[in-house]
Amino acid sequence: MKEKVLDELKKVFYPGKTHSVLQEGIIDDVVVEGNKVVVKIKTQEKNQAVIDMLKRSIPIALKKLDGVEDVELVIEKVVDAKDKISDIRYVIATTSGKGGVGKTTVSVNTALALSKFGYKVGLLDADIYGPNVPTMMGIEGVPVTLDPNHKDKILPIEKYGIKVISIGNLVPKDAAVIWRGALIHKAIQQFLEDVSWGKLDFLVVDLPPGTGDAQLTLAQETKVSGGIIVITPQNVAMSDAYKANDFFERLNIPVLGVIENMSYFICPHCGARTDIFDHGGARRFAEDKGLTFLGEIPIDVEVREGADKGKPIVVADPTSPITQAFEDVARNIIERVKELNQEG
Ligand SMILES: Nc1ncnc2c1ncn2[C@@H]1O[C@H](COP(=O)(O)OP(=O)(O)OP(=O)(O)O)[C@@H](O)[C@H]1O
Ligand SMILES: [Mg+2]
Structure with a gap:
């Protein structure tokens, strides 16, 4: 029958x-x-x-x-997963083809700059293998708690006015390295669905380097408003930038633009400028691909110290020229997001 x-x-x-x-x-x-x-x-x-x-x-x-x-x-x-996070207006994701170029530094400081402008901001650490957000945000060892109003959801950790979630706050440090594809998928899915983000203007997603499971999951599970490509200026970094861009294209994620990190160095003693890793490569790459150049961040000991101490430069030194550089980047991101979403 x-x-x-x-x-x-x-x-x-x-x-x-x-x-x-x-x-x-x-x-x-x-x-x-x-x-x-x-x-x-x-x-x-x-x-x-x-x-x-x-x-x-x-x-x-x-x-x-x-x-x-x-x-x-x-x-x-x-409920469609894509609807569940509909309280989040824009999801923006930071990536690079290469590791160690400063994605997390850029994600954290840009998120804080957006928050300074009055936006409600969340920061999702999608780097399951090597979560660096807890250290940089000074929330290492802080456990997440369940949402008292929705027992099946977890509360993001609030720090410096933004909401943060990282695998580093959910599992012991060493456990993270054994995560494999399917589990990464599940973890990121949960970060989107099972976290009480509340109402957000921006959710900044810090992706691991390269083009792997985290990127794919994010693209499948939610509508990413735009991707940001972080690169360092030297020529050898460029081929990776092209890869990152191709990947966004394949995933149908619009690229908000390109950021040059470690763009130049100003000597704190004499004020002389040195282009340690060369300069301008990101701008040339952006021009070549017809992408927006979102700005350049110098290499500076305060940025590294802020990251290590868990107090990012945007909050540690609000008037420094580097904080201003991050704020300029944040302003350009806002403009691009609105442009891509056809808002005035
Ligand atoms: N503009 C900068 N000035 C000085 N130090 C920086 C700057 N940007 C990043 N760093 C430092 O460089 C190191 C790598 O940065 P970060 O962790 O942000 O890179 P990443 O691309 O996220 O790396 P990964 O690929 O491992 O995720 C960190 O120690 C960070 O503090
Ligand atoms: Mg990182």
Whole structure:
């Protein structure tokens, strides 16, 4: 009997589509109890008219079968993961083809600069293998807690006015290195779905270097408003920048722009400038690919110290020229995000 029911369901069109309800994948289970058929449906459908049509068309079709007198539909509405974080206005992700160029430093300080401008900001550390956000934000060893209002959600840690979540605050330090693809996927999915982010203007996502599982998961699980490519200026870093850009393109993530980190060095004693890693490579790369150049951040001991001490320069030294450089980057990001979303 169950086979007959399923065969019949193959003939019932999904409203507004050219395939059946079975092909749509909404049929979760079919249970036959004597002359009664119970059809369990799991759907993300938001249009009530479609649900109403299903409530009519499925029983009509099944009651044509010999031996079926009663049809019950049990409809469970599941929330699309993409909708769950709809309280977050813009998700922006920082990446680079190469490790150690300063993604995390840029993510942290840019997030804090955005917050200084009055935006509500979250920072998601998607670097499962090597989470550096807790150290840089000074929240190492701080455990996350459950949300008292939603026991199935976790509360992000609040520091310097922004909300932060990192695997480093969930599992012991050494456990993080054994994470593999599927688990990384699950972890990032949970960071998006099971964290009480509340209402955010920006969620800044700090990605691990390269083009791996974290990037793919993020693109699958949420709508990323834009990606930021961080590069250091020397020529050898450029091929990695091209890779990062290609990856964003393949994932259909619009690129907000390019940041040159460790762009130049100003001697704190004599004021002389040295282009330690050369200078201007990021701008040339941006021009070559038709991307926006978001700004340059000098190399400075205060930036490194702030990162190590858990007090990023944007909060540690609010008036320094480097803080201003991060604020300029943040302003350009806001402009680009609005431009990409066609807002004035
Ligand atoms: N502008 C800068 N001036 C001085 N030090 C910097 C600057 N940017 C980053 N650093 C330092 O360089 C090191 C690497 O930076 P960071 O961890 O942000 O890079 P990353 O690209 O996130 O690395 P990973 O690929 O390991 O995630 C850190 O010690 C950081 O403090
Ligand atoms: Mg990093």
